[in-house]
Amino acid sequence: MASHNPSPWIYANIRMICLALLFMLLVEISTAHELSPAFYATSCPRALSTIKSAVRSAVAREARMGASxxxxxxxxxxxxxxxxxxLLDDTxxxxxxxxxxxxxxxxxGFEVIDNIKKQLESLCPGIVSCADIVAVAARDSVVALGGPTWNVQLGRRDSTTASKDAATSNLPPPTLDLNGLISAFSNKGFTAKEMVALSGSHTIGQARCSSFQGRLNNEKTIDSKFAKSLKSKCSSGGSGTALSPLDVSTPTAFDNSYYKNLLSQKGLLHxxxxxxxxxxxxxxxxxxxxxVGSFRTDFANAMVKMGNLSPLTGTSGQIRTNCRKVN
Incomplete structure (x- = not known):
């Protein structure tokens, strides 16, 4: 009786089917680990409204909290x-x-995040990450002060460690020159244009005199009357702790006056x-x-991009029940 060997096309089809199944599995795994604006739609449907309400209340009590x-x-x-x-305390x-x-x-702003986390743990224990709370609170703060909105991608998980050294080396100081700023943001994947857009966040908030006193005494790229008023404020504040608005024109409104101030050499920080x-x-x-419309659009898009910087997803990290410490 003659032996029967499967033809080569059968092996080819089996291989194609296996590859297709593997591809679908990889897509499913990848999709499961992607961030999505609807991440809590079923697991904690009141998450976003809870965060929004708490942020609105906090900003209403103190407008500066929005910038913070x-x-x-x-x-x-x-x-x-x-x-x-x-958010992690030292251990x-x-x-x-x-x-x-x-x-x-x-x-x-740590207390505001703590308050939100406490509310969400009552609603949906162990579901909403502290990282997502911070991301949504930032968006809601901008909106509360008249700025643009954007869809916050959700599904981040929380780190189980923190590094003082990493923060020291990664956060751009207020003394950087233009090339330094471009480089610091480029290292995180941002273009120079996106860096300028994100810098517009300084249309709200305040800075300590210690952050800009060197500019008052050593630089010529500052309006003389503006510098004089700042010197007076800082000299009476003591120890460089006095505060001045980053946007001297409309310090609690998220608008484009920050850029207009720069044209008049009234940028607070170097x-x-x-x-x-x-x-x-x-x-x-x-x-x-x-x-202002162009700024709002570019800022919102850059914020979405920033929120996508190396998030922990899937089984990485954890969902901390207390944002100040690991579980």
Missing amino acids: LLRLHFHDCFVNGCDASI SSFTGEKKAGPNNNSVR SDQQLFSKGSTDSQVIAYSNN
């Missing part, structure tokens, strides 16, 4: 990704980001004025000063 929550998101994402590591095994120079006695200092970003500053 926005900055909290930025300082989190620029250090090992958007993983809520900035015996690590010194966290709160003690780093750019954050120490400066970054704030790094602010560097955006308009006869350099490659001058034209972008002028464009945003003339077109």
